[in-house]
Amino acid sequence: MTRALIGSRRGTIVGALLFLGGLVLPFVVYPVLAIDIAAYAIFAVAFDLLLGFAGLLSFGHALFWGGAGYVVTILMAKAHVPLVAAAAVAVAYAAVCALLVGGIAIRTAGIYFAMITLALAQLQYFFAYQLSDWTGGENGLQVSGRGSLFGIDLNNDRLFYYLVLAIATLAVLLVIRVVRSPFGFALEAARDNEQRAISLGYHVNRFKLATFVFSGTLAGLAGVLFAAGNRLASLDGVDWHTSGKIVMMSILGGMGTIFGPIVGATIFETLEYFVSKTLVGNKTNLIMGTLFAIVILVARRGIVGEILARARPRSS
Secondary structure, X not given: OHHHHHOOHHHHHHHHHHHHHHHHHHHHOOHHHHHHHHXXXXXXXXXXXXXXXXXXXXXXXXXXXXHHHHHHHHHHHHOOOOHHHHHHXXXXXXXXXXXXXXXXXXXXXXXXXXXXXXXXXXXXXXXXXXXXHHHOHHHOEEOOOOOEEXXXXXXXXXXXXXXXXXXXXXXXXXXXXXXXXXXXXXXHHHHHOHHHHHHOOOOHHHHHHHHHHHHHHHHHHHHHHHHHXXXXXXXXXXXXXXXXXXXXXXXXXXXXXXXXXXXXXXXXXXXXXXXXXXOOHHHHXXXXXXXXXXXXXXXXXXXXXXXXXXXXXXXX
């Protein structure tokens, strides 16, 4: 389904519409919310690569998202390291963590894989909670500013959003390139029939580990942009609820579609923000859960996935 989408005229149109929507987004919603949406879009695409194409369900991706967010914030707030240098270290931290966690988790499958990633992610949560002198504990850790890049003042929320949008665009194009490469074909073959892929000579665990590391690194990059955008790293970022949230975003938009998780992240973040501002704001989780359940019942493939499935018979 995905290759049919991204390799066709429809795929080009969908991608162009999403990009155009991204260009006008900070004029429609609050710029910091736009930053959050773009960051979560990267996170959702990274997760979709793992779940939609490798068939690996991780309940611990908050480890990379929130962990990298803490690293970039600590370096900027405590050591006064510039944003770009701090971001590079934070993304490297996410990559190393993904290599370690993936090296352990890929030896298992199914619910065992999910539980191992969850358990290891929760270890980081407890460390972040206990090391309050560094992380700020329950209050989180703030930075006063983002600095500048090539003379551009990154403290301007709208300008920083467009930097995030540019990075998100490159990240999505990179994921598309990976999916359409021989690596992507081998990955899907292993997902659909692992034993057959092994019999054909594929080193399945190597493909899984490489995908896990790539996904975790992209999730870390997204977490860096989110933390820098909000000038804050908090326990919410490393909590298991964030891992569950990204699962919901991916399923809501449509797993294995690349563009679907972007739509899912946009809808989820936007609704969550505006619902929380209404009279029923204290029941936001209930409302979001109900919405998620309705979508799954009506569109089991997710919003974008269902649209593609229904449009397929009419496509050329």
